[in-house]
Structures are given as structure tokens and as C-alpha cells.
Amino acid sequence: MPAENPHHPKTRRRKRIIVAMTGATGAILGIKTLIALRRLNIETHLVMSKWAEATIKYETDYHPSNVKVLADHVHNINDMAAPISSGSFKTDGMIVVPCSMKTLAGVHSGFCDDLISRTADVMLKERRKLVLVVRETPLSEIHLRNMLEITRAGAVIFPPVPAYYIRAAGIEELVDQSVGRMLDLFDLDTGDFERWEGWQEK
Template sequence: MEIFTSRPDPSSTAEKNGIQTRRRKLVVAMTGATGSILGIKMLIALRRLNVETHLIISKWAEATVKYETDYTISNIRALADHVYNIHDMAAPISSGSFRIDGMIVVPCSVKTMASINSGICDDLISRAADVMLKERRRLVLAVRETPLSNIHLQNMLSVSQAGAIIFPPVPAFYIKPSSVDDLVDHSVGRMLDLFDLDTAEFERWEGWKKQ
């Protein structure tokens, strides 16, 4: 289990080629689907990349974390810069006027995907995702479910047409993983590629290798 006790200095990467740049900001939402380690590793990767994180954890995500991992909820909250209650509809990330670069729902349950697709906005995860869509910002849904029903597939198509990216964390066997961590790191890295963020912590495909 990896725990960080100090935060990176925001000013350390705030200047590039002599030009002051704004620190990148992402919303990370964790739902109750299996695969909570994906959300945890996402927070760790973003912290290393000095990206400001705005975290929402659902009640069932907390239960899944306790069942699947050795992390405590306080450990996970400590990885984020800002943490919001899922019922806090007045949070900054619930407004389109708040400047943010995108959002990742990881893992994303089919229930959450359905809520986002329908535009219900009955909690902060679905509202923040709705903001991403209406403001034309990047929204990535790491949907964890199998097999998929017609309802799931229709929701995937519809929310994709609205601008979201569906990213099922499918294992990449070509990296010849030696552990589950290898597969998790690959999925996390590929998700962050979608935000032009490079973790440099997974193997990329470079063609067939000679045996």
C-alpha cells in the first residue's frame, strides 16, 4: 500500500519555458463498481504529475474499497487536493464557471453511467459529469461491468454521442504482466493519455519483439 504524507509544491512545475502556466485540474469520482484500486492508483499517478485533484467517493465506493483493498478511506482522501461529499450540490465542481480540465469516473458503475446519460444530476458525481458534457470538457468513464445488456450498450452509445469517452479497463496481455499492478498501471496510464498526461509507468506497444 502506497501512502503519501506530503504534497508536491504547485510552483515546482508552474513555469515552462519561462511562461507561467496554470496547474492542471481534474475531477476523480469513485463509484461502487469493482476495481477500486483503479481509482486509488489514478489519484497516486495524478499526485506524482502534480495535477490538482477534486475527489468524490460514493457510499458504495467506500464499501468496495474496504472489501477489495487494504487502504482506508482517510488514506484515499489524503491523496486528493480537494474532497467533496457526494450530496454537496453547491461544490465548486457543480458549476460550469469553475475552471477544470476534465473528469474521470473510475471505476464507473453502470448505474452511474445511466444517471449521467439521463442527465438526472441527483448527486455530485452525475452533476459534475453533466457539467463536463455541457461545457464540452473531457469526461472519461471507466465502466466496469460484464457481460453487457442492451440497456448498458445503449447508454454507452448515447453518452458517447454526448461527448464522453467510454474506457472499459480491459487488460493488455501484450505487456506480459507479472502482477495485477502491471495491468492496473497500464489502464491508469492509458486513461491519462486521454488528457495528454504521461505517467511513464507502463509499457507501450512498439511492434512485435524478436523472441
């Protein structure tokens, strides 16, 4: 029997998501996203900025090397020839988690000076799902204008706002709820958080 051709249109591939991490606070959100995608058997392509690596070490008990092994493929942020930089590389979307205001501005302007902004630009031009998990407060007019215009271009802005109705016992439950809602946008169900079912007796 002939071997299956992975390039044949009838051959089904694993769902493929690009995960980018920038230096904004909230590194644990990116880490938990990778863990959830791995558990769901989603092929992941990871890109990290140097400040993401610094933030991981400062905010969590993880080392960047431990985070990288959670992904199926890791790409250097300066490698503009990486497969994910091309629209011909098929993906099911990209999530930038956390997303700094610098990265937001770069994507908004189309100034693709690194692999994160270039790949996000590819998502927009190919009309694929792009989710930006923006981390900043308070927001300036510049931030808000960038968010509005990039939303009009097709991206989804997802500030990780905690859901207090779940009455979380700690930060981990709040993180799980945020990650679960982010991945809902890709039609992926983590099963890790309580969904709203209306008022319940407590």
C-alpha cells in the first residue's frame, strides 16, 4: 500500500496554532496556553521575545527552556525566513499572549521588524484568526486607537479580565478561566473552567 502523502489535500493534519509571547506582564497566561494546547493535541509553533524570556524568569518558577519544550516547534524571533512567516504555511490562527503595547503598535502599523509582528501581519492578510491578549492599564488614547483599528482589520483584542462570578480560590483558577475563554475563540474547549449557567444557589 502506498505511503500517505502529507501534502495531499485529503490528508488531515493536526490543528496548528502559533503562540507568541512578548515581554508584557502575564507570562503565566502564555505558559498555560501552551500547556492546554499540548493536552488538546494541537500542533504549536512558539515565538518568544527576549523580554518574554526575562519576564518568565521574573514572574514564574519556569525557565524559558522549560517553556520552549511545551511547544512542538520553536522559532527564533529574528528568523524572518521561518515557515510561519509565509502565508503559504497553513495555520489555524495565532495568539499573542501576553501582548505588549509595542507589539500591538507594530502589528497595527504593519511594521514587521521581527517574526512576531510579521506572523501576525500574515494572519491578517490571509484572513486567519489573530488574538491579541493585551496587557496594560490604564489605556491611553493611542492604545485604544490601535486596538480599534486592528479590530477593524480582523484581529480579536482579548484583555484577560478576570471573571469574578467563578469565585476563584486563587490566581490559578482565574488564569485557567482566561486561557479557556481565549481558546474558545479557536473552537477549542479546555474543560478547565466553570461556564456561566445563570444564577446558582450558593
